[in-house]
Amino acid sequence: MRNQYRMFRRNGVFYVQDNSSGRQQSLRTTNQDHAERLLQAKNDAARGPQLNRDLGRVFLSASDPDSIKRTWKAAMEEIRSHGRASTQLRYDRAMRDSALDRIRNKPIIETTSADLLACLRAGTNCTNHYLRRLHNLAIGLGWLNWPLLAPKLWPKLQWRKKRGITEKEHQRITSTECNQERRLYYDLLWETGASQSDAIKLTTDNIDWGNRVLWYHRSKLRPDAEPARITIGPRLEALLLQLPAQGLLFPNWSKTTANDRAAEFRRRCRILKLEGISLHSYRYGWAERAFSHGYPERFAQAALGHSSKAVHQAYAKRARVVCPSLEEYEKKVIPLPIQQAQTARAFLEKL
Known part of the structure; x- marks a missing residue:
């Protein structure tokens, strides 16, 4: 292996020069034996990393021959x-x-x-x-x-801020949408919070009219995961009755790709000058509405098909919550009669 440094003497003082860069440095000694030891130490230090890499390759190739060439x-x-x-x-x-x-x-x-x-x-x-x-x-x-x-x-991931679609924005979009199938599709996203890819696959088999339940599988979850189930309320019932009675609920719109549906929605938003929303904003909007109205978190998480509570909380973190006054909330507390309270206290004392 070629040495990285060579030595020379100038005015009685020994110097070293880097063979690759040409940089010179004084050894600050006039003793040749001392200078040669310093030169040897510098060459050994420069040779060390390469020597360690070569030794590492030898050990790795012995245990895994492909490790040397694996890219x-x-x-x-x-x-x-x-x-x-x-x-x-x-x-x-x-x-x-x-x-x-x-x-x-x-x-x-x-x-x-x-x-x-x-x-x-x-x-x-x-x-x-x-x-x-x-x-x-x-x-x-x-x-x-x-x-x-x-x-x-690792640099911190800088995710773009996302927000839910508001009721006013949704009404503007549906009121200007001429295609009835697309309008009903947007209404279904608003009522259920389903993702665009899950909603487009819905068929009449996903509607259980006997139990008044709409169910669907989340595409991103495991095949054996429990489907999301949503009770069919009056608004959702009126919406479903306008859709086909057999087969796909959106037969024409389902022939398009996810990118095409997203592009059409963005085009509609540009016409209406709506910014910061996409089809996925319907899921954020549903989660925010559920959170602001006190909808139980476990129900909301199951309805959206989230496998993680942290993910669900991230969807609803921008919700605006108006807390009820404590005065009104105290009126909902049911006081126990004196006799029942004494009986309960005596029972606890026995424990």
Whole structure:
């Protein structure tokens, strides 16, 4: 291995020069033996990291011969196979991000934190999210023996603020929508809080008129997860009676893709000059209305099909709650008669 430093003498004092950069530095000694020991120490220190990497490759190749040549491209192919079909499509789109080209063909064991930071600087918030998943997957598979970036060093994810659609905005959208099927579709989202992809798949089989229940499976949950069930009230009943009696509830609108439905909704919002809302805002709006009216959280979570209480609370965090006055709330307290109170006190004393 080539030495990084060489030594020379000038005016009786020994100096070293970096062979790669040409930078010179005084050893501050006129003793040749001392200067040679300092030169040897500097070359050993410079040679140490490369020597450690070479030794590491030898040990890794003995336990896993493919570890030397395995690149991040292999990890990207692996993550594409995880999850269900919809999740795999999202991973596939994320792995085609041009910001990840900086590490795509780089061996995993030769990657440094600077390489990941370069990807993060060149990418977006989405790059940050999926690169972290890719990094953790490599650690979980044993392809990476240590974290390249500690959790605190990852840039904080900056999510765009989301809000629910208001009743006034919903009424403006439906009042100007000429297509009856789309208008009823928006009304169904308003009444149920279902996601656009779940609502579009509803059929008459999802309506249990005997028990007056509308049920549906959440696409993002496991296939064996319990479906969301919503009692059919007067408004929802009037809405469902306007839909087809057999087959899909939205036969024409269901032929479009999710992107087409989202684009049509955005076009309607631009015409009405409504900003900050999307089809997903109906779920936020439903959660905010449920929270502000004191709807039990466990019912709201089940109706929206959220598998996590934290996720459900995040949907309703922007709700405006008007608290009842304590004076009125105290009137709802039912006082116990004196005899019942004494009996209860005596029973507690026996315990």
